[in-house]
Amino acid sequence: MKIKLKPILLAIAALFFLPPKGASTDFNQQLCDSTLRIDYILSGNSNNQRIALHKLSATPGWAGRRVNLDSLPMRGNGQLELLDAATGKRLYAMSFSTLFQEWLTTDEARDCERSFENTFQIPMPVDKAVARLVLLDERGDTIANHSATIDHSDILIQRSKPDRLPDFRYISQGGDPARAIDVAIVAEGYQADEMDKFYTRAAEAVESLRNHEPFGSRFNDFNFIAVATPSADSGVSIPRLNEWRNTAVGSRFSTFYSNRYLTTPNVFHLHDLLQGIPYEHIIILANTDEYGGGGIYNSYTLTTADHPGFRPVVVHEFGHSFGGLADEYAYDGPDIIIVPEQIDYEPWEKNITSLFDFSKKWADKVDSSKSIPTPAESASDTLNDIGAYQGANYSTTLFYRPAVSCRMRDNDIDGFCPVCRDILNQLIDFYTVSSK
Numbered sequence: 001m002k003i004k005l006k007p008i009l010l011a012i013a014a015l016f017f018l019p020p021k022g023a024s025t026d027f028n029q030q031l032c033d034s035t036l037r038i039d040y041i042l043s044g045n046s047n048n049q050r051i052a053l054h055k056l057s058a059t060p061g062w063a064g065r066r067v068n069l070d071s072l073p074m075r076g077n078g079q080l081e082l083l084d085a086a087t088g089k090r091l092y093a094m095s096f097s098t099l100f101q102e103w104l105t106t107d108e109a110r111d112c113e114r115s116f117e118n119t120f121q122i123p124m125p126v127d128k129a130v131a132r133l134v135l136l137d138e139r140g141d142t143i144a145n146h147s148a149t150i151d152h153s154d155i156l157i158q159r160s161k162p163d164r165l166p167d168f169r170y171i172s173q174g175g176d177p178a179r180a181i182d183v184a185i186v187a188e189g190y191q192a193d194e195m196d197k198f199y200t201r202a203a204e205a206v207e208s209l210r211n212h213e214p215f216g217s218r219f220n221d222f223n224f225i226a227v228a229t230p231s232a233d234s235g236v237s238i239p240r241l242n243e244w245r246n247t248a249v250g251s252r253f254s255t256f257y258s259n260r261y262l263t264t265p266n267v268f269h270l271h272d273l274l275q276g277i278p279y280e281h282i283i284i285l286a287n288t289d290e291y292g293g294g295g296i297y298n299s300y301t302l303t304t305a306d307h308p309g310f311r312p313v314v315v316h317e318f319g320h321s322f323g324g325l326a327d328e329y330a331y332d333g334p335d336i337i338i339v340p341e342q343i344d345y346e347p348w349e350k351n352i353t354s355l356f357d358f359s360k361k362w363a364d365k366v367d368s369s370k371s372i373p374t375p376a377e378s379a380s381d382t383l384n385d386i387g388a389y390q391g392a393n394y395s396t397t398l399f400y401r402p403a404v405s406c407r408m409r410d411n412d413i414d415g416f417c418p419v420c421r422d423i424l425n426q427l428i429d430f431y432t433v434s435s436k
């Protein structure tokens, strides 16, 4: 029996989102070798959503991309732009998904207000600029926005240094942080005397990623740095068993009452722990054999390291948090999401389609002699025979996936489907290769 992967209700879309016309951003002229961290509180309910600025802080060095600064690789469920205050020109942009927007789809959000922490890191602008954050609905319409003026000489931008860095170790070093994609692997639920076990698990996570294309052939484009953040208690919180632990990032299962869904509400503290470490993406390894995890695009992957499914699951969740890939599975039984019988939009995630406008997805990769959608049974090669197979994104009927199976669908298959491999490869190019 296949192990079903945990649902992530939000994840990606097509197309490059191009910047406004004008010369592209010159990192050395318009941005500093310094990181501006912006902490936001996202709050509200299913009817009203708000964004509030919580804190600005700055640290020396910029580990993020220095190419394609003013473009977006995919739409996401939200975007953060840095705009020059004098000209309005876009200097930098990033897209993301949030746990807050996932929560908005739950019953609880109908009659309760809640708040969620979100942290983003962008390069510090040389001149006065505006940081504009937008949250988007499934059609790409804005549901909330916030603008803040950024002046790098502002005395209230916090510039404290960490008291002391946690112990860390490069599991793999592909290159200079200014060029490579920097992934921090964070210890969660490991006491100080359990760090040998943590480093072993971190190395296993990296090895599992390396065994998946395109990560294997692009391995030197990544740095993986394991950060030994100690916890007071061993293990993580499992609410359904009334087991609560005092851990580094305070993660817990049963997010939105889904027992396998492991997340942390303490996003600000997570980033506090990493201050001084060059990182762009985060993988949190939880010291438990309980099955579960979660991955949120450009936020974090969080997965359990002692479960037998650890190796495929950490790659699956990284597919969400790094690649912005959607889940390619549906649930047996009734659909869990409430949607109309037909969908009159394309989801933004690049590895699923509603067939509303399939030309924006992988239609050009489908053998034209085959009808679309192709029934799953027709595929001779379950991983590589590209079509549009019904059942994905938690629905058995409304969404279609590129292949019968994929790492984004089940734990037993060998790797990503060809469409996901292409998406990930293009994303690695986006972060590392100038398109100019």
Ligand SMILES: [Zn+2]
Residues within 6 Å of the ligand: 328, 351, 402, 403, 405, 406, 407, 408, 416, 417, 418, 419, 420, 421
């Ligand atoms: Zn796939």
